[in-house]
Amino acid sequence: MNKGLELVGLLTQTGVAASIPPPVFSVFSLIAAVALLIFAFAATHNMQKRPGRLQNLAEIIYEFFDNLAVSLVGPHGRKYVPLAGTIFLFILFSNLLGLIPPGIAPTASLNTTIALALIVIVYVQYESIRANGIVGYFKHFARWGEVPVFIAPLMFIIEVVSELAKPVSLSIRLYANMFGKEQVAMALITALAVPLFKAAYIPLPIQFPVLLLGVLVAFVQAFVFSLLTLIYLALVTEHAHHHEEHAHAH
Amino acid sequence: MELGTGLYLMGLAIATGLGLPIAVIGAALGQGRAAAGAMEGMARQPELAGRIQTGMILALAFIESLVLFSFVIFFLLQGRLPTVGGQ
Numbered sequence: 001m002n003k004g005l006e007l008v009g010l011l012t013q014t015g016v017a018a019s020i021p022p023p024v025f026s027v028f029s030l031i032a033a034v035a036l037l038i039f040a041f042a043a044t045h046n047m048q049k050r051p052g053r054l055q056n057l058a059e060i061i062y063e064f065f066d067n068l069a070v071s072l073v074g075p076h077g078r079k080y081v082p083l084a085g086t087i088f089l090f091i092l093f094s095n096l097l098g099l100i101p102p103g104i105a106p107t108a109s110l111n112t113t114i115a116l117a118l119i120v121i122v123y124v125q126y127e128s129i130r131a132n133g134i135v136g137y138f139k140h141f142a143r144w145g146e147v148p149v150f151i152a153p154l155m156f157i158i159e160v161v162s163e164l165a166k167p168v169s170l171s172i173r174l175y176a177n178m179f180g181k182e183q184v185a186m187a188l189i190t191a192l193a194v195p196l197f198k199a200a201y202i203p204l205p206i207q208f209p210v211l212l213l214g215v216l217v218a219f220v221q222a223f224v225f226s227l228l229t230l231i232y233l234a235l236v237t238e239h240a241h242h243h244e245e246h247a248h249a250h
Numbered sequence: 251m252e253l254g255t256g257l258y259l260m261g262l263a264i265a266t267g268l269g270l271p272i273a274v275i276g277a278a279l280g281q282g283r284a285a286a287g288a289m290e291g292m293a294r295q296p297e298l299a300g301r302i303q304t305g306m307i308l309a310l311a312f313i314e315s316l317v318l319f320s321f322v323i324f325f326l327l328q329g330r331l332p333t334v335g336g337q
Binding site: 068071169172173176177180183220221223224227228231 | 301304307314315322325
């Protein structure tokens with residue numbers, strides 16, 4: 001009987017992220033990606049001058065990221081909108097999957113979030129080399145021309161370490177938020193279950209407030225991830241484009 | 251149980267229980283100051299509310315990630331605690 005209850009608990013609660021094998025997360029991130037594809041196709045396959053509901057939603061999201069990219073990165077930031085928007089939507093879909101009962105958020109696994117963070121960081125390095133050149137890329141690390149020459153090697157080391165810390169903090173922030181939400185929900189479910197009901201899981205929705213908070217966290221964390229993507233891109237490309245714009249002005 | 255093992259487990263239990271709350275106290279004070287500053291800025295210049303809000307969310311996320319680091323450490327420590335009793 002307890003076995004059955006445990007199975008029900010497994011199927012209906014999301015707070016079991018620690019004991020779930022990694023392939024399950026892969027399957028759910030695939031589901032999130034397919035859902036995203038269907039949303040994108042449904043919203044854009046028949047575009048009208050007067051948009052319908054889905055097209056309107058897609059346009060709102062796109063315009064939001066367009067404004068954000070232009071205000072953060074500058075006029076050349078428009079080409080980063082697809083990356084930031086896709087990351088936002090994928091993380092949002094993944095996070096929300098964790099709130100639908102049989103599902104679990106793929107972002108509650110460190111594997112998923114490290115993959116996302118690596119995509120962002122590698123792309124940032126690529127854009128930095130493309131914007132500054134290979135010499136400028138290393139000069140940017142050493143803050144060449146901004147600090148005295150004898151401090152430059154020290155700055156180089158500090159900047160390299162902080163660059164390596166970026167994917168770590170980016171991935172752990174998202175992972176710990178989603179994993180933490182699921183663990184707190186699980187703790188609430190199991191806290192009273194054993195002493196009161198002699199069962200592994202409590203048959204009452206006492207984790208409900210945590211799930212409400214989870215909706216908020218899902219949006220905020222997806223937004224923060226794509227916001228940081230844009231800010232990292234802005235940091236590495238601002239110099240080159242700044243000079244370029246000056247050159248055009250003269 | 252040996253004295254050394256007992257002291258080790260005691261230290262581990264205290265660290266597991268107190269580490270996260272201490273991090274939360276610090277982050278709560280920091281986030282409170284950040285939000286208060288942002289609100290003041292918004293009240294003074296409502297036309298900049300959007301940009302201030304973006305900056306505030308970013309600052310809050312940075313402060314929060316420090317707590318989450320200690321949260322991850324909490325889970326690492328918790329896994330090392332032995333279970334006691336008939337659970």
